Amino acid sequence: MTGTIETQLEYSAGFGNEHHSEAVPGALPVGRNSPQRAPLGLYAEQHSATAFTEPRGHNRRSWVYRIRPSAAHPPFRPYAAGLLRSAPVPAGVADPNRLRWSAPALPETPTDFVDGLYTVGANGNVLQRSGIAIHWYLATKSMEDRYFVDADGELLLVPQLGGLLLITEYGRVRVEPGEIAVIGRGVRFRVVLLGARARGYVCENYGQAFTLPELGPIGANGLANPRDFQYPVAAFEDREETVQVVQKFGGGLWAADYDHSPLDVVAWHGNHAAYKYDTARFNVMGTVSFDHPDPSIYTVLTSPTDTPGQAGADFVIFAPRWLVGEDTFRPPWYHRNVMSEFMGLVKGVYDAKAEGFEPGGASLHNMWSAHGPDAETFEKASAQDLVPQKVEDTLAFMFETRWPLVTTEFARSAAHLQPGYDDVWRGIRRTFTGQG
C-alpha cells in the first residue's frame, strides 16, 4: 500500500497514562468497555500485557475497538528466521572476552525490518518471560503488505541511521535517530522507512515491561520526565486484501495470510500501546563536585525483575552534558561489574574510547569483564586541565542486564567483529612509583 507519509503526527503525552483516542467521532464507548453493541459496528477487544491480577501500579492493558476481532485469522505456518534468535541461543557462547563490532553493513538486496533483524545475543529464557535479546535492524525496504508482531517481548528501538514511521495498531509513531520507540508486547505494526536505509538497535525485552526508574533522593522531577513520552493517537487501515502477518512466538517466526489489515483499530483506551521519547529531553544529572557517578544516574527506562535493583534491562544514555568534576578522573573509571553491559553509539564519540567505537557499532562487556578507558583516553584524562567541559554532539547508550549475554555464532564470527579489541588496553603503561 502506498500513500503519503505525514511528517507532523499527533501524540498523546504521559508515560503509562490511561490514554484514549478515537479516529472517528463516537467510536470509543463511554462509561464502559464492552457494551452490548460497540459503537459504529466495531468489535471490542481487550489486549492484556499483564496478568489480570497484577498490581495496579504495573498493570498494563488496553481496550481496542476494531473492524474485525483479532481472532478472525487463518493458521500460522513456520517462517524462516534469518539471523533472528532467542534465548537460550542455539550454539550460543557465554564469552568472558570483551567484544566489539564495527557497524554492520546494510543488506544489498531489498530487505525489510523483519527480515533484517540480526541477533547479537540474548539471556534468560524466552518461554519463561525473563531476559532480553539484543538485535540490530538493517532495513532497505518498507513493509507494505507485511506486518509484524512480537509475542515474545516488547521492542525498544534505538534508531541510528534513518527515520522510521511505525504504523501500529494504536496509531503512528515517527522516530528519528536521537529518539527511541517502544512497541508494546503483542502490538502489531509495520515499519515504513523515511529514507532509503535504516539501521538501529533493538532490545527485545522478554521480562517485565519497561518503566521509569525510581528517583529516590533526586525528588519528583528529573532524568526522563513522564510527560515527554508520546503515545500515538488512533489511526486505522481499512484494507481488504491479502497481507502477511509475521509473528514471533516462542523464539520462532510464524506467518499467516490475512484477508485484511490487522491495524484496524478505530478507537482505543488504556496504557498498553507504543510510545516514543526524544533523548534530547533527558534531564541529565551528574556531579557538581567530584568523582564520576555510577551510570545508573543516566537510566531512561528499566525493566525490573523480582530482585529489587537487579534489572532484566536498564536502558541508559550518555547524552550531551557538562563535566565539571574537580580533582576527578572524568571519563568512566576502570571497572568490573556483575551486570552485563552492551553499548551502542548513535552518533559522535564516546568519552571512554578515543577510537574504534563507531556509530552503528557495538561493544559487549559481559558480566565481570574488566573494562574502562582505552590507553589514549586514560593518558589524556589524567593530564587534562579540569576546566568545565561540554560533551557535545554525541549519543551513546547501554543495555545493561543482570544476566550474562550469550552471543550468537554468527555475531562471534562476523567480519565486522573487531579482532584485537583487547589491544585498546594494551598500551596502558606501568606508572607505579614504588614510594610516596
Ligand SMILES: O=C(O)Cc1cc(O)ccc1O
Ligand atoms: O563501560 C562503560 O563505558 C559504561 C559505563 C559508563 C560509566 O560512566 C560508568 C560505568 C560504566 O560501565
Ligand SMILES: [Fe+2]
Ligand atoms: Fe562499563
